[in-house]
Amino acid sequence: MNKETAVIRVRDLVKKFGKFTANDKLCFDVYEGEIFGFLGANGAGKTTALRILCGLSLPTSGEISVAGLDLYSNRERIKKRIGYMSQKFSLYEDLKVYENIRLYAGIYGLSRKEIKQRTDELLETLELEAVRNKRIAELPLGWRQKLAFSVAIIHRPRIVFLDEPTGGVDPITRRQFWDMIYQASRDGITVFVTTHYMDEAEYCDRVCIMEAGRIDAIGTPTELMEEYKAENMDEVFIRIAR
Amino acid sequence: MNKISVDIQNISKSYKDVKALKDISLQINQGELFGLIGPDGAGKTSLIRILTTLLIPDSGIATVEGYDVVKDYKEIRKITGYMAGRFSLYQDLTVEENMNFYATVFGTTIEENYDLVKDIYSHIEPFKKRRAGKLSGGMKQKLALSCALIHRPDILILDEPTTGVDAVSRKEFWEMLMRLKDHSITILVSTPYMDEAELCDRVALIQDGIILSVDTPGNITGNYEGKLLAVRAEDLYQLKKDLAGYEHTLSVYLFGQNLHLTMMEKNSEKDLRSYLKTKGHGELRIDQINPNIEDCFLDLMAGKERNP
Numbered sequence: 001m002n003k004e005t006a007v008i009r010v011r012d013l014v015k016k017f018g019k020f021t022a023n024d025k026l027c028f029d030v031y032e033g034e035i036f037g038f039l040g041a042n043g044a045g046k047t048t049a050l051r052i053l054c055g056l057s058l059p060t061s062g063e064i065s066v067a068g069l070d071l072y073s074n075r076e077r078i079k080k081r082i083g084y085m086s087q088k089f090s091l092y093e094d095l096k097v098y099e100n101i102r103l104y105a106g107i108y109g110l111s112r113k114e115i116k117q118r119t120d121e122l123l124e125t126l127e128l129e130a131v132r133n134k135r136i137a138e139l140p141l142g143w144r145q146k147l148a149f150s151v152a153i154i155h156r157p158r159i160v161f162l163d164e165p166t167g168g169v170d171p172i173t174r175r176q177f178w179d180m181i182y183q184a185s186r187d188g189i190t191v192f193v194t195t196h197y198m199d200e201a202e203y204c205d206r207v208c209i210m211e212a213g214r215i216d217a218i219g220t221p222t223e224l225m226e227e228y229k230a231e232n233m234d235e236v237f238i239r240i241a242r
Numbered sequence: 243m244n245k246i247s248v249d250i251q252n253i254s255k256s257y258k259d260v261k262a263l264k265d266i267s268l269q270i271n272q273g274e275l276f277g278l279i280g281p282d283g284a285g286k287t288s289l290i291r292i293l294t295t296l297l298i299p300d301s302g303i304a305t306v307e308g309y310d311v312v313k314d315y316k317e318i319r320k321i322t323g324y325m326a327g328r329f330s331l332y333q334d335l336t337v338e339e340n341m342n343f344y345a346t347v348f349g350t351t352i353e354e355n356y357d358l359v360k361d362i363y364s365h366i367e368p369f370k371k372r373r374a375g376k377l378s379g380g381m382k383q384k385l386a387l388s389c390a391l392i393h394r395p396d397i398l399i400l401d402e403p404t405t406g407v408d409a410v411s412r413k414e415f416w417e418m419l420m421r422l423k424d425h426s427i428t429i430l431v432s433t434p435y436m437d438e439a440e441l442c443d444r445v446a447l448i449q450d451g452i453i454l455s456v457d458t459p460g461n462i463t464g465n466y467e468g469k470l471l472a473v474r475a476e477d478l479y480q481l482k483k484d485l486a487g488y489e490h491t492l493s494v495y496l497f498g499q500n501l502h503l504t505m506m507e508k509n510s511e512k513d514l515r516s517y518l519k520t521k522g523h524g525e526l527r528i529d530q531i532n533p534n535i536e537d538c539f540l541d542l543m544a545g546k547e548r549n550p
Binding site for chain 2: 164203
């Protein structure tokens with residue numbers, strides 16, 4: 001992790017929907033190569049903030065830069081520099097494994113040669129060569145999620161956003177998935193991740209906990225556990241949210 | 243002797259080539275809070291859909307309160323409260339209209355069974371004129387549970403009620419379930435969250451259509467064989483790599499800020515410590531710990547892979 005470089009810089013981010021304030025003056029930085037956990041109860045405003053950082057929605061006010069670019073004037077360029085994966089949707093179920101990879105790599109503008117080379121690399125690393133021609137619908141959930149993550153970083157983005165990537169995944173695969181997250185972080189990719197598993201919050205370099213549109217706590221898991229005199233992140237979370 | 247509420251004998255179910263349930267047998271006692279614990283794709287929903295008479299098994303027999311799930315489906319539907327995985331209410335009806343609808347379908351009224359749902363329904367009653375679609379996630383969950391209970395069922399079947407729900411709402415939901423036990427309703431609940439297992443009277447750990455273990459949470463963790471160590475150091479990622487490469491390691495998994503390590507027999511912590519010292523790990527800590535349900539699940543999964 002490189003604390004010198006902030007790849008996400010958020011100052012006084014406000015997002016209103018009518019009278020409702022979903023994000024209320026959020027301020028935080030995310031550093032290069034960091035694994036940044038973004039936690040909060042349902043309805044706390046996580047998804048709203050995540051959509052803004054991905055360039056999918058405009059804030060009401062605030063200064064935001066993502067991957068070195070000002071959000072207001074560069075939303076399309078930002079999209080090229082980030083990757084995104086969610087639990088709900090990532091891959092096309094009716095397409096084959098290699099077709100999904102080709103589709104995403106193509107969208108991100110990789111050349112044919114690069115696509116072929118990275119597809120082969122990716123399938124070899126994941127040990128999925130045997131299912132290259134299978135449709136996504138035929139793969140177990142755990143395999144799909146690992147594949148979806150690899151596809152989300154196929155264009156070597158500076159930041160990858162993961163929205164509850166491990167929901168419902170079996171405990172072994174969940175851990176293999178985190179190995180992949182660590183590897184990506186070591187390769188310099190910043191990982192911005194939301195999760196409801198509090199043990200996963202402890203795998204993050206820093207976590208930020210949202211509550212009712214505001215940031216209630218931010219720091220390393222160790223700092224937060226000390227501050228809230230808690231044994232683990234589950235206790236920290238409960239103390240903040242209650 | 244406990245009275246049996248749900249009796250499942252050798253149930254199998256396939257979808258084309260996929261064997262969702264492989265010869266499953268299981269008994270749930272009356273008044274028990276029973277957890278079906280396993281990841282997505284384990285077969286939880288298939289089993290629940292068979293018990294709620296929404297799916298017919300390929301083979302095997304299952305009864306709910308003595309009624310056969312195939313022949314007596316009409317009887318089972320009268321005595322079962324069911325909350326499906328996805329939000330199952332009418333979004334365009336108000337809270338009160340949803341409640342009235344469910345009550346009417348089962349030939350009862352809200353007033354008649356108010357005492358049973360009061361504890362849960364009172365939280366959302368102030369919003370009874372609000373459309374269900376406009377409720378927050380936690381309130382939707384409470385409404386769905388109230389609707390599933392309004393006809394005073396003998397058995398309540400909940401398919402992943404806490405999936406995608408935050409840690410605090412999950413705790414609240416389980417507190418509601420615990421209090422329902424006082425009304426001696428049998429409760430079957432499925433979940434992918436291993437930590438919820440510890441709140442059940444008994445659990446079945448399920449994976450790939452097979453039941454890995456059925457017992458009380460205490461017995462499952464008590465039957466864990468081998469010694470479990472929690473190991474931590476400054477660089478957890480490197481520590482994991484080094485432990486995975488250690489010749490005496492049987493298994494090593496991430497658990498929060500610790501690694502949970504099992505080793506082959508006859509290896510002392512001393513050797514482990516000196517091995518890790520040679521790898522240059524700072525702030526090293528090794529403690530022997532008691533396993534939790536997730537440790538057991540991982541162990542049972544790994545055991546199945548070793549001897550399929």
